[in-house]
Amino acid sequence: MAILREYHRPTTLDEALALLSRRDTRLVPLAGGTRLVGLLETRALPDVDGVVDLRDLALATIQQGPGWVQAGAMVTLSELAAHPRAGEVAGGLLRRAVRGEGPVNLRNVATVGGVVAAAEADSELYAALLALDAQVLFHALDGPTAQPLADWTGVSLGALVTGVRFGLDATHGGHARVARTPSDRPIVAALAVAGPQGVRVALCGVAARPVLAGTPLDPPDDYKGSAAYRRAMAEVVHARALAEIGATPA
Ligand SMILES: Cc1cc2nc3c(=O)[nH]c(=O)nc-3n(C[C@H](O)[C@H](O)[C@H](O)COP(=O)(O)OP(=O)(O)OC[C@H]3O[C@@H](n4cnc5c(N)ncnc54)[C@H](O)[C@@H]3O)c2cc1C
Numbered sequence: 001m002a003i004l005r006e007y008h009r010p011t012t013l014d015e016a017l018a019l020l021s022r023r024d025t026r027l028v029p030l031a032g033g034t035r036l037v038g039l040l041e042t043r044a045l046p047d048v049d050g051v052v053d054l055r056d057l058a059l060a061t062i063q064q065g066p067g068w069v070q071a072g073a074m075v076t077l078s079e080l081a082a083h084p085r086a087g088e089v090a091g092g093l094l095r096r097a098v099r100g101e102g103p104v105n106l107r108n109v110a111t112v113g114g115v116v117a118a119a120e121a122d123s124e125l126y127a128a129l130l131a132l133d134a135q136v137l138f139h140a141l142d143g144p145t146a147q148p149l150a151d152w153t154g155v156s157l158g159a160l161v162t163g164v165r166f167g168l169d170a171t172h173g174g175h176a177r178v179a180r181t182p183s184d185r186p187i188v189a190a191l192a193v194a195g196p197q198g199v200r201v202a203l204c205g206v207a208a209r210p211v212l213a214g215t216p217l218d219p220p221d222d223y224k225g226s227a228a229y230r231r232a233m234a235e236v237v238h239a240r241a242l243a244e245i246g247a248t249p250a
Contacts, residue, residue, distance in 0.1 A: 003040045006050025013160070016052050017141050021158035025049040029160060031074060031114040034106050059113070059162055062086060070137070070165040073113025077101055077125065080112055085168060090132065090193045093173030097128035100177065100186060113161040119154060119209040121220060124177070127210040128191045130202035131173075134166040150212055170195035174244030176237040180224065187225045188233040190241035199247050206234045213238055 006025060010016040019027050030036055030051035039045045059072035062083050069086045081087050081098040088095075101107060101115065101124065115125050116136055126149075135146045140159040155161055170193040177189035188205035190213070201213035205225075208218065219230035239249050 003043075004048075004050050007053065008050065009053040009056055011056045013057055013139055013162070016054065016057060016160060017139065017158065019052045020160065021141055027052050029054055029113075029117070031111040031117075032076065032109040034102070034110040035114060035118050035120075054113070054160070064168075067169060068165055068167050070163055071112045072163045073111060073116075073161045075112045075163075077107040077110050077112070077115070078104070081107070089166070089168050090170035090173030090195070093128050093131070093170070093175060093191060093193060094125070096173070096175045097124040097191060100124035100189065102185075103183070112164055116149070116161050116164060117155050121208055121210070122185050122187075122189070122205045123210055124175070124186060124189050124191060124204055127189060127202040127204040128173075128175075129164060129166065130210055130212055131191045131193045131200045132166040132170060133197070133200060134164045136161060137163040137165060167195075167197075169197065172245040174241035174247075176240035176244070178233050178237060188219075188230050188237055190234070190237035192238075192241035192245050192247070194245040194247060199242070199245065201238055201241060203234055203238065206230055 027050045030053045060074040061072050063070045077098045081095040134149045136152050137146050138161045172194040174192035177186040179186045192201040204210040206217045206219045219227040221227040
């Protein structure tokens with residue numbers, strides 16, 4: 001049996017939002033598909049009727065202005081890492097974080113919007129964006145909005161992430177992780193940035209989604225690491241990421 005009954009490829013944001021807001025059927029956004037397709041194929045999302053492919057919405061550009069960069073939701077992780085300004089911010093922190101998201105063939109397809117919308121617990125790119133104090137840009141039927149990623153609790157039904165924007169003033173970046181192998185997803189990781197605004201550290205693998213250091217932790221307890229192990233490692237990677245930027249834990 002086919003896994004989808006409907007496939008849509010709108011060319012305007014309004015058309016996409018109207019499709020995602022339909023009540024007679026449940027449609028979800030399709031970006032790179034690296035997460036969604038697996039969930040659909042394994043019937044982990046049994047109530048989804050179809051997808052709205054975002055590729056023709058002109059969301060795949062990286063814009064820059066004085067002191068900031070804005071990456072559209074459909075920019076791939078490889079494109080973000082290769083961008084001369086985005087890739088270099090905080091001493092190349094985004095480039096390093098992107099490497100942790102998966103092998104190169106995945107990074108060539110997976111998108112910035114997909115990472116933000118999925119908010120996976122162990123996403124080092126999401127954590128790097130948190131440390132950079134990025135804003136999430138999203139769009140619902142009532143118009144566009146922006147919100148600090150740190151305050152964002154997830155995309156609401158019928159809405160779309162359209163991009164992320166972050167400043168370029170962070171001068172140093174620190175990254176420390178523990179993982180089963182160097183190329184595996186992290187068990188716990190810390191991403192730190194330093195710049196004129198001070199020092200910010202974000203952690204992943206310690207709660208349902210990546211969090212800023214100082215937020216109460218609620219670590220998963222699974223085959224990769226117990227909650228107690230993750231708490232202990234969070235302190236270790238936090239201190240190591242700070243040491244890389246020449247800072248010490250408060
Ligand atoms: C081998 C492998 C390794 C992986 N490793 C990691 C890892 O280390 N860390 C990690 O975080 N993830 C990892 N993933 C999961 C996945 O790659 C990421 O979550 C990914 O970046 C999703 O991006 P995508 O563009 O492919 O999104 P999709 O799979 O297309 O979508 C993911 C989810 O986000 C929604 N969505 C996508 N774009 C938007 C948008 N613009 N607005 C609103 N909703 C949207 C979709 O509806 C779906 O629910 C891995 C996946 C695979 C297959």
